[in-house]
Amino acid sequence: MAEPILALKNIKVNFQTLDGIVEAVKGVSLDVKAGETVAIVGESGSGKSQLMMGTMGLLASNGSIAGVADYRGTNLVGLPKPELNSIRGRKITMIFQEPMTSLDPLYTIGNQLIEPIMHHQKIGWDQANARAIDMMKLVKIQEPERRMGSYPHEMSGGQRQRVMIAMALANDPDLLIADEPTTALDVTIQAEILELMASLQKRLGMGMIFITHDLNIVRRIASRVVVMRYGEVVEEGDAKAIFKQPKHAYTKALLDAEPSGRKAPPAAKAPKILDGTSVSVTFKIGGGFMAGPPLLLKAVDRVSVTLKQGQTIGIVGESGSGKSTLARALLRLVPSEGAISFEGKDIAKLDREEMRPLRKQIQIVLQDPFGSLSPRMTAGQIVTEGLLVHEPSMTSRKRDQRAVQALEEVQLDPKLRNRYPHEFSGGQRQRIAIARAIILKPRLIVLDEPTSALDRQVQSQIIELLRNLQKANNLSYLFISHDLAVVRAMADHIIVMKDGRVVEQGTPDEVLENPREPYTKRLMAAAFA
């Protein structure tokens, strides 16, 4: 095939930190040819992003790069800024993981699209404007002329990522580097963006480097795969061959980490734990002095849920579908209408004070394991905090024993309990959050996207842990997720939500193997295509 567009030779990226020099990339070589998609796969911290950031001269100020990045005869490493700027944004472009923050919030979409076109192609505003509108059409944004005047905050994450792609392609680049471009998006949108990128790449004949941790995406889009770990390439080759016959143990482990297994439903006569009938939540938006009446938004619209002992109900839906709000309403954390009972007791009318004894029975584990743990408390203090509230007479010795027990249950070394959250990895932090929940011996745990922020491998360990804890303690779970693969492995009953309503529900087989609603079908196609 043709000459490579970009050839990296022995690239090293170092960061100067307070703890000394951190080697993020330790001598990586790879190349990309025209019309080819190379996926760089690895967990967070593998150096896959820093490799490309370094190549593009976008490292943080404490970072440095060495090696050769040969773009059609020009070495990008150490290239003076004016020359580098004639290549980046024109010949090599990038899109990033964070569609919500990667556009400047203070300028219109049109303004931001036109600027790089005028800058690189040295053409007037009229021509650049026409080109920008063409690009908006190319990335399939509805009503492109009107959207040119929109601000980023007026667009959804998917639309913004389309705009980012339009910006990246506007100057006909040879190479597009996409750094986890779909990770922050809902699954159905993810599928649309991937499809768009694949088709554009074919049409424009450019090379593409796709940085991701998601093997499903690699399978769908890449022709060649580079697997990275600890700043080094561990395996490289044709995508199909690697999926069929991974050579390196780490690649095998990555492939095995796809969630698997099923959960058996609870016994038919298992007692009801939580029963919500026709639960609705309405949010008020705006209103106030001289501003007119507020807008009413029905976040949850007459939803009924019955959770039995030992059961896991998976609540599935895109962001904004009301799945988290529903869980919060069932726990009486947001005001709602409708009947809610917990273990046969009507809790819909209880006030905060009356709810408190019940809180011990109902625990919640949230998505962001970092944000939900206080950075100023040790793991031990975090885990035992609930005991201070619910069992105030307990001695500190006894509390410590319970902490050790709980940490052992979540398979975390109890010796680590005097460390602070930032000293743990993402998976370990989520174990701490789970320990904090189970130490109170609850009957019900709400798991709100507990594995979404984790790498696949860590994810499968946490799923395993949650399943074992459930079996051992006869727990009931409300499992909220947008990741159907995880839900299939965890839940014995699935509720699909859209716009605050339940559109479909049933066993995983009924819902996932045989989806009836078009919305569920779309979710399925996106997740398992």
Added chain:
Amino acid sequence: MLRYVLRRLLTAIPTLFVIVTISFFLMRVAPGGPFNQEKGLNPVIKANLERAFGLDLPLWKQYFVYLGNLLRGDFGPSYNLPDFTVAELFAAGLPISLQLGTAALVLSLVIGCAMGIYAALRQNSWIDYLVTAVATAGSTIPTFVIAPVYQIIFGLLLRWAPVGGWGDGTFANKIGPVITLALPFLAIFARLMRGSMIEALHTHHIRTARALGLSDYSIIVRHALRGALLPVVSYAGPAAAALLTGSIIVESIFQIPGVGRYFVDAALNRDYTLVMGTVVVIAIFTIAFNLIVDLLYAVLDPRVRYE
């Protein structure tokens, strides 16, 4: 937008009303009155004076009389400077304080922001450390130290400028007061600007701009500075209100006949009408500048545009 401005101006009326009411009664809670003197005034004369100014009426009646006068734009006579009305005092002093305040505001904004931006672009260089040091010094050294030091060096030793006085507003007379007024604010603007600029330069959309190969000018001025100005703007509002209504320390040390002295002097002398006049003027400035800040915010940041 116009609707928003009208709404804000309408809500300013109850705000002013509450401020006037609370200040009026707070002032009267303080012991003594405008005609209590150390030597003791003849009780008959004092009673006559109080009758003349309506101070013998029940308090609630005085309040409504004052409110009625205020609505007609009448701030009343000054009790301690009986040759002048409060309005006349402000007509004489406010232009002077406004001139000095405006000059100090412009000076501190321009130089402070420039220093902050430069330091942010050269983060952790010696220039950055210098700016940080100057900013820290500027905000910690009190004006009653800066002013006399200026007077000694430039007034007495070098004789480049007069030590004090207004001198019909000649340029040389204004330098000292303006610098003294500006320095603490300049320091704060520099620090704010540096911090928000550093933050702005680390945002994701700046990374996008760099990845698109845009020029440094566009990245720094168009994309980073505009967002970084927001915190500076929100501090500049109250700062402007404070600067334009005069400073007692600066005006006392430099012997400037502005309005800054009125508040404290009048409060100490129980010059009720002058205190109330000062309260109203400061309140109007504060409300006006807060509105201007909110409007500027809307200009700078489309996410807070008002319906």
